[in-house]
Amino acid sequence: MHAKVADKIATGILYVVAFLFITLLVSLFSYILFQGVPYISLDFLTSPSSTVQAGGGIRDQLFNSFYILFITMIITVPLGVCGGIYMAEYAKPGKVTNAIRTCIEMLASLPSIVVGMFGLLIFVNTTGWGYTIIGGALALTIFNIPVMVRVSEDAVRSVPQDQKEASLALGITKWHTIKTVILPAAFPGILTGAILASGRIFGEAAALLFTAGLSTPNLDYGNWNPFSASSPLNIFRPAETLAVHIWAVNTNGIMPDVQEIAAGSSAVLVLSVLLFNIIARVTGKRIQKKLTASK
Amino acid sequence: MTLVVQKKAAFAMEELNLWYERFHALKDISFQINKNEVTAIIGPSGCGKSTFIKTLNLMALRIPGVKMTGGILFENQNLVTDKTDLVHLRKKVGMIFQKGNPFPQSIYDNVAYGPRIHGIKKRCQLDEIVEEALKRVALWQEVKDRLKRNAFDLSGGQQQRLCIARAIATKPTCLLLDEPTSALDPVSTKSIEELVTELKENYTIVMVTHNMQQAARISDKTAFFLNGEVVEVNTTNKLFSNPEQKETEDYITGRFG
Numbered sequence: 001m002h003a004k005v006a007d008k009i010a011t012g013i014l015y016v017v018a019f020l021f022i023t024l025l026v027s028l029f030s031y032i033l034f035q036g037v038p039y040i041s042l043d044f045l046t047s048p049s050s051t052v053q054a055g056g057g058i059r060d061q062l063f064n065s066f067y068i069l070f071i072t073m074i075i076t077v078p079l080g081v082c083g084g085i086y087m088a089e090y091a092k093p094g095k096v097t098n099a100i101r102t103c104i105e106m107l108a109s110l111p112s113i114v115v116g117m118f119g120l121l122i123f124v125n126t127t128g129w130g131y132t133i134i135g136g137a138l139a140l141t142i143f144n145i146p147v148m149v150r151v152s153e154d155a156v157r158s159v160p161q162d163q164k165e166a167s168l169a170l171g172i173t174k175w176h177t178i179k180t181v182i183l184p185a186a187f188p189g190i191l192t193g194a195i196l197a198s199g200r201i202f203g204e205a206a207a208l209l210f211t212a213g214l215s216t217p218n219l220d221y222g223n224w225n226p227f228s229a230s231s232p233l234n235i236f237r238p239a240e241t242l243a244v245h246i247w248a249v250n251t252n253g254i255m256p257d258v259q260e261i262a263a264g265s266s267a268v269l270v271l272s273v274l275l276f277n278i279i280a281r282v283t284g285k286r287i288q289k290k291l292t293a294s295k
Numbered sequence: 296m297t298l299v300v301q302k303k304a305a306f307a308m309e310e311l312n313l314w315y316e317r318f319h320a321l322k323d324i325s326f327q328i329n330k331n332e333v334t335a336i337i338g339p340s341g342c343g344k345s346t347f348i349k350t351l352n353l354m355a356l357r358i359p360g361v362k363m364t365g366g367i368l369f370e371n372q373n374l375v376t377d378k379t380d381l382v383h384l385r386k387k388v389g390m391i392f393q394k395g396n397p398f399p400q401s402i403y404d405n406v407a408y409g410p411r412i413h414g415i416k417k418r419c420q421l422d423e424i425v426e427e428a429l430k431r432v433a434l435w436q437e438v439k440d441r442l443k444r445n446a447f448d449l450s451g452g453q454q455q456r457l458c459i460a461r462a463i464a465t466k467p468t469c470l471l472l473d474e475p476t477s478a479l480d481p482v483s484t485k486s487i488e489e490l491v492t493e494l495k496e497n498y499t500i501v502m503v504t505h506n507m508q509q510a511a512r513i514s515d516k517t518a519f520f521l522n523g524e525v526v527e528v529n530t531t532n533k534l535f536s537n538p539e540q541k542e543t544e545d546y547i548t549g550r551f552g
Contacts (some may be wrong), residue, residue, distance in 0.1 A: 138494060162396040166458070169354060169392075170409040170465055172386030180412065181398055292399040 029270065036267025039260045045268070048218075049245065054257040058265050060216040063232055064133070065272070066237035068212060069201050071137040071235060076144050077194055083145070084152020084190075085178060100156070108146035113206040115143045120210035131213025131238035139211040140204060145196040156182055157191025184291040191284040195277055202273050205243040213238035214248055242269050304368070305330045305469055305499040306351055311365040311375065313346060315335060315358060319523060320346045324365070324527040326518060330468075333491060333500045335514035335531065339551065343523040344503045348471050350374075351501060352388040353381060377455045378388065386413065388469045389462030394478045395454030397446035397461070402429075402438050405457055409465035428460040432490055452483025456490065463498075471504040477510065488513050507547055511535050519543045 047057030083104075091097040119139030130136055159182050167177040183190075216239055219232045226233040240248065246265045249258050306328040313321035321343050328334045336344045350367060353374060367374040374384070384415070386409075397405050406425045415421055425442070429435040434456045438449070446457055455475060460472060476484040491500055492513050501546040504510050510517050511531060518528040519542075527534060527543045538544045545551055 042540075144535050160396070162392055162394065163398055165354065165357075165392065166396045166398070166461075167408075168357070169352060169390035170462065171382045173382060173411070176412050180408070185399060248486055 003109060009093055018216065030167040032263075032266050032270050036203035036263040036265070036270075039264030040267060044264055049261075050255060052255055054255055056255060056257075056261065058261070058268065059246060060232075060243060061240055061242045061245040061265070062218055062272070063219075064212075064216060065241040065243070065269075066137050067232065068133055068140070068208070068239060068241055069198055069276075071133060072144065072201050073194065073198060075137060075141045076148050076197060077190075079141070079150045080145055080148025080193070080197075081183075081190060083149035084154075084156055085182075087149065087153040089174070089178060089182075092273065096169060104146045104149055107142070108150070109204060111206075112143055112204060115139055116207040116210040118142070119207065129236060131211065131215075132236045133212055133239045134235040136208045136212025136239065136241075137235075139207045140201050143204070143207055147197050147200070148193055152186070152190050152195025155186035155193070158189060159185040187288055188284065191280065195280050198276060198280070199273050202276070203243050203269065205241070205247045208241055208244050209247075212241065214240050214244060216240050242272075283286070303327075303329045306501075307366075307368040309366040311350065311367060312363065313343075313350060313355065314362045316360040321350070322523045324525050324541060326525055328499065328501055329516065330499045331495055331497070332515040333495050333502060333513055335510035335517045336501065336520060337505070337510050337546075338520035339546070340505070342520040343419050344520045345473055348390075348473055348501055348503050351471055352390055352470070353379060354385050354390065364385070373483055380499045382413075386465045387467050388471060389465065389467040390471045391455070391462055391473065391475050393474045395458050397449075397453060397454050397457050399445065399447060401443045402446050402449070402457060403442040403489065406460050407466050409461060413465060424464050428464040429457075431463055431494075432456040432460045433486070434460060450483070452479050455479060455483070455487060459487075459490065459494075467498065469499040469501065472500065474503050476506060477505065484509075509536075519546065521546070 015020065044057045045062065046059050047055075048059050049061065050056035087097070087100070091100065116139060119135060119142070123135035123138050124130060127135070156178075163181055164177060164293070167181045168174070171178070217237055218230060220230045221232055223231040224233060225231050226235065228234060231235065242265055245263055246269070248263075249255070250262050253261070255261070304327040308324045308326055308328075311321055311324040312319070312340045314466065324347065336348060338344045346355060350363065351369075351374075355361055355363070365375055369384070370387070372379065392540065398408065400408070403425055406428050407421045409475065410421060410424050415424070426435060427441075429438065434453060437453065438444075438457075441448075446454065449457060459470070459475075475491075476487050479487065491502065492502060495515075502510075514531045516528065517531045517534045519526045519534065519538075519540075521542055527538060527540045529539070535547055538547065
């Protein structure tokens with residue numbers, strides 16, 4: 001009788017907590033969307049921002065956000081996956097491994113503003129690049145590598161031991177086993193980690209303030225030469241991202257439609273993250289299907 | 296006399312010892328495993344029979360803190376002391392595990408996995424190897440129309456046969472079976488047993504089993520392990536009908552274990 005009551009109470013509490021979370025999520029989401037969606041228009045998405053007049057858009061910021069995300073992922077994912085494989089398969093338990101693990105965890109708990117200051121010192125001042133996309137991407141890499149390593153390590157570890165043994169017992173070398181058995185099986189976990197990291201990158205402002213900067217040069221979207229100063233693909237140009245833009249217009253914007261721009265940008269940001277997640281998951285499923293021949 | 300025995304032997308163990316950290320798991324193991332015979336390894340849980348079979352393809356080395364001394368002679372090489380090419384050894388000595396462990400890939404890719412990585416790239420050659428291996432384990436008729444389907448769709452017995460096909464595809468000379476039927480139903484068990492009897496024509500087979508009837512049914516020689524030692528090795532008939540050692544008799548008559 002006692003156990004039954006306890007069971008009922010526990011179930012009830014868990015339901016309430018779940019309900020609270022969902023309500024919070026739904027209300028936050030709908031607040032942002034209701035506030036912002038009315039201001040989203042084709043014009044808003046495709047015109048450059050203005051500093052003084054009303055009616056500026058977010059074209060460059062939106063592009064910068066995706067571009068920095070892309071560059072960061074190109075650096076973060078291979079490094080993170082390699083780190084994860086090392087931690088799960090090669091690192092021998094002992095003092096060194098523990099030290100590495102502690103370092104990774106410390107890195108994960110660094111406040112992003114500290115990472116931004118570090119980036120300012122190293123990627124902006126020491127290198128002499130000034131505010132650049134690559135500087136921002138490297139700062140974001142520092143900040144996302146721990147998550148990526150951790151998630152990859154867990155994914156690699158969760159591959160059933162018997163499949164690994166089956167491969168090794170066939171005379172397959174360790175590296176080939178990792179490449180052909182472990183990585184395909186760990187792929188969904190690694191993908192989830194990459195999506196989580198992307199979400200953080202997309203929404204990150206503090207680490208980018210001092211590394212990628214608060215401005216964007218006049219971009220010519222017809223110019224695809226990545227070495228030209230006005231090319232959007234140039235990684236050595238400053239780039240204000242959407243999240244930074246939201247922060248900037250809110251704190252020191254002087255245009256009359258600050259509220260609208262902030263609300264619209266927020267909605268675009270949220271929708272972009274959502275869209276990105278969905279696309280990443282769908283593609284991930286496709287790749288997974290190809291790798292495993294499941295129905 | 297010794298020369299004849301040597302020629303017939305696929306593996307010859309000489310005072311093989313194995314430790315896990317401090318634990319002495321195999322003690323002075325000395326006997327021979329003959330080519331093209333089924334050798335059954337029996338004994339109670341924890342007697343070292345699974346550890347022993349893992350020394351034959353050196354999978355035992357994967358366990359942290361493992362140490363081996365003595366000798367396992369295979370193809371004129373001492374696996375324990377010589378620097379063994381693990382890739383070659385494991386190609387020649389295939390292993391089948393307790394539970395069928397196919398890769399989460401198609402049936403075709405499972406069988407083609409070994410040959411492919413060992414360097415066979417031509418489609419027609421792979422097709423041939425896959426068909427031959429699947430026919431050898433009597434799975435071809437059942438799966439030939441769905442080679443592209445995931446191997447997990449197969450039943451437990453079929454999965455275990457697929458794993459045998461996967462091992463055969465790298466053209467081994469020996470097969471190690473570690474309690475291959477312990478997770479299977481009686482019908483699947485029977486089919487695996489029949490398969491093992493057929494396979495001994497071409498392969499040397501070492502099988503760990505906790506099922507004494509199984510050992511009696513299909514093996515030519517049986518080795519009885521107890522507490523990390525070999526108590527008795529004999530032809531299966533002799534060992535089960537007229538054991539030389541008291542412990543063997545106690546075990547096979549069910550007095551312990």
